[in-house]
Amino acid sequence: MEAMDKLITPYGEKLVNLLVDQARAETLRHEAINFKSLDLNRRQQSDLELLLNGGYSPLTGFMNQADYSQVLNDMHLADRTFWPMPITLDISADMAATLSVGDQIALRDAEGFMLAVLSLEELWQPDKVFESQALFATDDPRNPGVAYLNSKVGTHYISGKLEGLSLPLRHDYPSLHQSPEELRKSFARRGWRRIIAYQSHQPLHRAQYEFTLRSAMAYEANLLIHPVIGSALPDHPEYFTLMRCYQAIMPRFPSATTDLALLPLHPRCSGMREILWKAIVQRNYGCTHLIVGGEHTNLGGTRRGMDLFQTDGKQANEAQRNIVGVELIPFPRMVYVEERAQHLPEEEVPKGMRTATLTGIELKRRLVEGLKIPDWFSYPEVLRELRNTYPDRSKQGFTIFFTGLSGAGKSTIAKILTTKLLEMGGRQITLLDGDVVRKNLSSELGFSREHRDINVRRIGYVASEITKNHGIAICAPIAPYQATRRDVRAMIEPYGGFFEIHVSTPLEVCESRDRKGLYAKARAGIVKEFTGISDPYEIPENPELLIDTTDISVEEAVQQILLKLEREGYLR
Ligand SMILES: Nc1ncnc2c1ncn2[C@@H]1O[C@H](COP(=O)(O)OS(=O)(=O)O)[C@@H](OP(=O)(O)O)[C@H]1O
Ligand SMILES: Nc1ncnc2c1ncn2[C@@H]1O[C@H](COP(=O)(O)OP(=O)(O)O)[C@@H](O)[C@H]1O
Numbered sequence: 001m002e003a004m005d006k007l008i009t010p011y012g013e014k015l016v017n018l019l020v021d022q023a024r025a026e027t028l029r030h031e032a033i034n035f036k037s038l039d040l041n042r043r044q045q046s047d048l049e050l051l052l053n054g055g056y057s058p059l060t061g062f063m064n065q066a067d068y069s070q071v072l073n074d075m076h077l078a079d080r081t082f083w084p085m086p087i088t089l090d091i092s093a094d095m096a097a098t099l100s101v102g103d104q105i106a107l108r109d110a111e112g113f114m115l116a117v118l119s120l121e122e123l124w125q126p127d128k129v130f131e132s133q134a135l136f137a138t139d140d141p142r143n144p145g146v147a148y149l150n151s152k153v154g155t156h157y158i159s160g161k162l163e164g165l166s167l168p169l170r171h172d173y174p175s176l177h178q179s180p181e182e183l184r185k186s187f188a189r190r191g192w193r194r195i196i197a198y199q200s201h202q203p204l205h206r207a208q209y210e211f212t213l214r215s216a217m218a219y220e221a222n223l224l225i226h227p228v229i230g231s232a233l234p235d236h237p238e239y240f241t242l243m244r245c246y247q248a249i250m251p252r253f254p255s256a257t258t259d260l261a262l263l264p265l266h267p268r269c270s271g272m273r274e275i276l277w278k279a280i281v282q283r284n285y286g287c288t289h290l291i292v293g294g295e296h297t298n299l300g301g302t303r304r305g306m307d308l309f310q311t312d313g314k315q316a317n318e319a320q321r322n323i324v325g326v327e328l329i330p331f332p333r334m335v336y337v338e339e340r341a342q343h344l345p346e347e348e349v350p351k352g353m354r355t356a357t358l359t360g361i362e363l364k365r366r367l368v369e370g371l372k373i374p375d376w377f378s379y380p381e382v383l384r385e386l387r388n389t390y391p392d393r394s395k396q397g398f399t400i401f402f403t404g405l406s407g408a409g410k411s412t413i414a415k416i417l418t419t420k421l422l423e424m425g426g427r428q429i430t431l432l433d434g435d436v437v438r439k440n441l442s443s444e445l446g447f448s449r450e451h452r453d454i455n456v457r458r459i460g461y462v463a464s465e466i467t468k469n470h471g472i473a474i475c476a477p478i479a480p481y482q483a484t485r486r487d488v489r490a491m492i493e494p495y496g497g498f499f500e501i502h503v504s505t506p507l508e509v510c511e512s513r514d515r516k517g518l519y520a521k522a523r524a525g526i527v528k529e530f531t532g533i534s535d536p537y538e539i540p541e542n543p544e545l546l547i548d549t550t551d552i553s554v555e556e557a558v559q560q561i562l563l564k565l566e567r568e569g570y571l572r
Contacts (some may be wrong), residue, residue: 007188008288008325011280012058012081015180018116019052019164028117028165035106035117036099038091041152045168046230046266047087048107048116050281052164053179055265057284061162062089065124068157072134075273075320082323085268085277086131089118090154099123099158114165121160128153135270145269168264172234173243178261183224184286186259194221196329197287199228199263199278202296202360203245203386205378207334207343209252215291215329216257223258224287225250230266237468241389248381261285279326287326294331296360336376368393369569393569397427397467398497400561401488403479403540405532406518407510408503409549410434410476413557418474420558424571428471432459434478447529453484460488468495478531482538497570501561502543507532509550 010016020028040048050056058081063071066078068086075084089107091099099105099120107116132139132146141147170177178186187195196219198212204225216223227246232239250260265281268274275292282290321328332345335355349355358377366373370392373383400417402410411433418431438445441458445451456479463473479485485500492498510532511519522530529535545564547557565571 007286010057011283015054016057025165035104037106039108043266046264049264055281062159064122064159084273088157093155096156116164119161123158176262180285187286192222195287196221196289197224197226197282198291199226204249210343225260226263229262230264244385245382279324283326289327291329394572396496397470399463399467399473399492400499402476402501404503405510407513408505410503414474414476416558432475456484460491464491467492480537499544501545502540505549
């Protein structure tokens with residue numbers, strides 16, 4: 001590449017800025033009581049941000065039908081500008097039925113804060129099968145892009161003049177959320193011209209660090225580490241861990257030549273179209289090169305950018321890449337070479353030398369099981385951050401979720417288990433017994449299926465919060481329905497351990513115990529909808545443990561649970 005004396009121009013030569021001035025913003029805010037409202041989801045907010053701040057230059061709004069169709073057909077806008085990705089604003093059929101051309105629609109964030117106003121010009125129903133085929137070369141719902149389009153994207157698209165009032169508000173890492181204009185200014189001030197972007201999705205370990213640095217040297221370029229955060233959950237601990245991992249590794253890069261900023265782009269999983277689209281965005285942010293690939297995969301090592309060129313590259317001819325004007329640098333499959341004590345692209349490894357890689361799944365396993373992660377794989381400061389979020393199991397939170405008939409022994413076992421765990425110490429413990437919850441959290445509820453579900457989900461929510469904060473939640477509701485128990489499991493498992501314990505004492509035994517006299521009342525029809533008598537109990541399919549208390553003592557039951565927890569590494 002020849003020497004450049006200026007920053008690369010934006011795609012389409014001019015950086016778009018759709019934020020209106022103060023006076024216009026005031027007028028729009030004043031008029032907004034008469035506007036229709038649309039609360040944007042994360043992806044729509046990401047697209048709006050990149051439209052408003054010029055990341056999508058030369059687009060000046062969500063696409064109209066002519067641009068949308070042309071982009072799907074041959075990756076061009078209606079005016080023949082090359083553009084590979086549809087950028088559309090979707091709404092539900094219900095909302096579509098209330099709209100007519102000329103309406104003004106307030107686009108709001110999840111809290112209802114108005115970010116922009118769209119004056120409706122077009123409303124149409126896309127052919128999602130056609131869109132799936134164009135973007136993902138399939139309409140198979142197992143493809144994540146197709147699944148998103150079918151389940152999360154509304155039935156209608158809208159377009160029209162877009163006026164921005166505010167970029168989405170962010171309270172996390174304000175200095176890292178830099179717009180194209182801000183980054184360009186900062187590059188210009190520092191005299192940066194040739195800039196390689198690395199759009200990371202995961203922490204940088206040694207392979208990514210070595211390759212990005214090596215690329216910067218080979219191309220005599222500066223480096224922008226540009227994590228893609230448009231789809232991240234900004235209130236989720238994993239997001240903050242990821243950010244801390246980036247911040248932890250930055251001091252290893254030469255600070256005068258490397259920068260870190262966040263890219264609010266929401267990925268689409270759409271192969272070569274996606275790469276070219278990301279390259280355009282990156283050009284708008286002032287970058288001349290884009291490293292493609294480099295994520296840690298579950299299959300082994302790092303994903304090679306080269307794979308994408310080989311599978312989808314046929315459509316991405318040289319001409320398209322030239323039009324975008326950003327040089328693509330494929331990330332090779334990096335492996336660790338022991339004799340060299342460094343990572344090398346697989347192709348460059350001299351014959352006979354021993355190599356090593358660690359898969360994403362294996363990394364996670366080692367983190368949660370507290371096992372060693374080899375020094376060649378990452379840096380201590382990055383691993384420290386990861387270990388804080390994924391502490392080994394003896395420090396993770398977990399939920400013990402008892403389920404079973406009334407009188408099966410749930411509360412009794414739960415109480416003694418709580419005492420035993422308190423004796424051991426180490427974590428905060430909360431007992432969410434059925435009766436206690438019904439008194440304090442669910443006093444307005446009865447025993448219909450709907451009410452039982454609400455009750456059990458509330459318990460699940462509280463338990464998930466406790467588990468997230470590394471505590472122990474012990475729950476003892478009847479929880480008669482399989483689907484609800486499955487939902488509760490899904491709420492908790494991402495944060496720590498989940499043990500469903502079916503206290504499977506048979507109905508006859510529970511009835512003969514009849515501690516509260518409720519079975520007698522149920523038989524007499526005085527108590528209605530009584531589980532096991534006049535209401536269903538769906539047997540758990542795959543509980544972690546099954547305890548029938550007919551012939552065992554409470555102490556024995558509790559021992560079974562403690563042994564299970566110990567075997568799984570939750571007790572040390
Ligand atoms: N109709 C009916 N069916 C079942 N249980 C009844 C009913 N009416 C009152 N009770 C008492 O309420 C306790 C069960 O409440 P849960 O919150 O655990 O039930 S559920 O999970 O919401 O289904 C349950 O307590 P346990 O005996 O400790 O299980 C009963 O004492
Ligand atoms: N191994 C055992 N575990 C738990 N409870 C037992 C056991 N053996 C007998 N029981 C008796 O069974 C009854 C269970 O009642 P409870 O714990 O309130 O059940 P649940 O909470 O499932 O409705 C208690 O009276 C308890 O003393």
